[in-house]
Amino acid sequence: MASRKIGLWLVGAHGGVATTVAVGLSALRQGLIKPTGLVSETPAFADLPFAGWERWVLGGHEIRQTTAVASAHDLARTSRAFSEQLVDKCRPDLEQLDSRVRPGVVRNVGNTIRKLMSPGFAREAGSARELITLLQADWDEFVAQQELEQVVVVNLASTEPPVAKESLPRDVESLLSSLETTECPLPASSLYAIAAIERGHPFVNFTPSLGSDLPAIDELARQRGSAHVGRDGKTGETFLKSVLAPAFAARNLEVMSWVGHNIFGNLDGVVLNDPVNKATKVASKDKLLGEILGYAPQTLVSIEYIQSLGDWKTAWDHIHFRGFLETPMMMQFTWQGCDSILAAPLVLDLARFAELAARRGASGTLDFLASFFKSPQGSPTHHFFEQFAQLQRWAAELRTNG
Numbered sequence: 001m002a003s004r005k006i007g008l009w010l011v012g013a014h015g016g017v018a019t020t021v022a023v024g025l026s027a028l029r030q031g032l033i034k035p036t037g038l039v040s041e042t043p044a045f046a047d048l049p050f051a052g053w054e055r056w057v058l059g060g061h062e063i064r065q066t067t068a069v070a071s072a073h074d075l076a077r078t079s080r081a082f083s084e085q086l087v088d089k090c091r092p093d094l095e096q097l098d099s100r101v102r103p104g105v106v107r108n109v110g111n112t113i114r115k116l117m118s119p120g121f122a123r124e125a126g127s128a129r130e131l132i133t134l135l136q137a138d139w140d141e142f143v144a145q146q147e148l149e150q151v152v153v154v155n156l157a158s159t160e161p162p163v164a165k166e167s168l169p170r171d172v173e174s175l176l177s178s179l180e181t182t183e184c185p186l187p188a189s190s191l192y193a194i195a196a197i198e199r200g201h202p203f204v205n206f207t208p209s210l211g212s213d214l215p216a217i218d219e220l221a222r223q224r225g226s227a228h229v230g231r232d233g234k235t236g237e238t239f240l241k242s243v244l245a246p247a248f249a250a251r252n253l254e255v256m257s258w259v260g261h262n263i264f265g266n267l268d269g270v271v272l273n274d275p276v277n278k279a280t281k282v283a284s285k286d287k288l289l290g291e292i293l294g295y296a297p298q299t300l301v302s303i304e305y306i307q308s309l310g311d312w313k314t315a316w317d318h319i320h321f322r323g324f325l326e327t328p329m330m331m332q333f334t335w336q337g338c339d340s341i342l343a344a345p346l347v348l349d350l351a352r353f354a355e356l357a358a359r360r361g362a363s364g365t366l367d368f369l370a371s372f373f374k375s376p377q378g379s380p381t382h383h384f385f386e387q388f389a390q391l392q393r394w395a396a397e398l399r400t401n402g
Contacts (some may be wrong), residue, residue: 006051007142007151008351009201011192013060013101016081016266016311018156019071019205020344021058022097023082027092028053037345040352045395053220058097059142061104061135062190063117063157068101070092079266081338085270102138105131109189110161112274116267128184128191135195150358152351153196153203155230158208158271160187162280168214175216181353186210193217199269202354202366205230206347208280212365213377222364227357229350229366232281232374235342237262237315237335238288242384244319245292254322257298258289261316265309266339273305287375288382313339348373360398368394 008025010018027033035041040050067092075081087094106114106122116235117371123134139151156203167185170176178184179194189205190399193212196203197220200364205228212218212228221228237260272278290296315335322328350372357366367378372388381387 004051004055005146005148006056006355007139007146007148008056008058009139009142009151009153010060010102011153011155011189012157013058013062013097014064014066014071015062015156015158016070016071016075016079016340017059017343017347019068019075019388020081020340021156021347022068022094023072023087023090024097024344025053025056025058025348026197027086029093032086032089037341037346039248039346039349044392048322048356048395048398050356054310055099055281056351057146058093059138059146060093060097060102061138061258063104063106063113063122064103065118065121075311075340079338079340081311081341089345097371100142100152103189104157105135107131107187107191108160108163108185109158110274111295112271112277113158113160116158116271127180127182128186129179132179132191132195132198135192135340136199139195139199140199150355151196151199151201152355152358153192153201154347154351155189155192155203155205155207155209155211156394157189157209158268159350160275161188161276162283163187163210166252169216171216172219175214181238190217193228194220197228198223199222200224200226202358203228203230204347204350204354206233206259206343206350208232208283208375213375218365225361225363227364227366228377229369230373230375230377233343233346234372234374235311235339235346236337237317238374239384240317240333240335241375242288242382242387243290245289246383246385248319248321249293255293255297256322256328257300257318257320259300260302260319262301262303263306263309263315264311264313264339265305265307265333266311268339269303269307269309272303291382304362309315311341313337314384356398373399 072087076084188208189211284302319331365378370376370379
């Protein structure tokens with residue numbers, strides 16, 4: 001393990017979450033912070049043979065011409081996510097990341113995301129296959145220059161619009177043939193997924209975008225012996241839903257309605273202010289209650305962009321439920337958290353778990369990581385503690401089988 005170097009490639013490398021990942025990784029390596037928020041550092045998993053933080057090397061794709069240092073200082077000044085003193089201590093590592101950032105892909109990402117890209121910086125011309133080849137060339141260069149044994153690709157880019165299911169390829173053969181055309185319906189997130197899978201790099205989709213959540217892509221991953229997982233990191237309000245809803249079900253309390261109102265002001269909020277992009281996120285946040293409860297209460301999920309809040313997100317939830325003697329009651333809670341601070345440790349955890357699983361020969365969907373996602377691929381349940389028990393069982397099997 002001491003000689004291993006592993007790449008962590010961040011799609012959306014200068015966004016808030018990726019920047020916080022970079023600052024956090026540097027601070028962990030320097031011993032400047034405690035591993036608070038990291039599941040892989042808890043007693044339940046700390047004995048697993050994870051690669052140490054000192055072995056991870058960052059690179060990424062981005063569609064905006066900026067820097068990790070500038071993004072980190074903006075988070076420190078505008079959102080007070082962390083101190084500017086910490087940014088200064090991490091500056092050398094952030095500058096190294098900047099040297100390894102390459103232009104990203106904007107195929108089928110929608111007009112709102114396209115407006116964010118720096119003119120002439122992102123890639124979109126040519127067939128889907130040609131774009132995939134460019135992505136793979138970036139990773140091949142990364143591996144060669146840094147002498148890496150593996151690269152974990154994590155999608156942290158902005159949320160893409162929904163994709164019509166009827167337009168998507170249904171099997172590997174039609175998937176691969178569609179890549180040869182400029183009319184390929186797959187969005188950029190799926191092109192990143194395919195590119196990573198074909199190179200044998202574990203792929204993690206932390207966004208609500210389609211990514212690898214397509215049977216044909218999963219089939220390709222199994223054929224190639226590659227691992228992938230997603231979809232949409234479960235960081236705040238939905239995390240609480242997946243914890244609280246099982247309690248109502250266990251006590252046989254009938255949830256009549258559950259309303260969730262979310263406000264925040266970061267770049268993700270700018271993109272989700274577009275109703276088309278917002279539809280993808282709302283669908284991801286609103287799907288778990290029916291599965292957990294066994295029936296469908298009335299639900300409402302709203303997401304609004306409030307610029308002054310920056311990276312701080314507030315979620316207000318109103319739960320109207322019925323108890324014994326049909327008496328109606330209600331519960332309300334307010335969740336306030338820094339979006340990037342909640343997400344970044346989960347990204348680092350997922351990179352660690354995915355790399356270890358791939359090293360041990362896993363392929364296809366890494367369904368044991370379901371507890372990290374709002375719309376977990378390959379998981380039969382949205383119940384948080386059932387998902388977490390699945391992660392614990394995987395760890396136990398790893399210890400037993402070596």
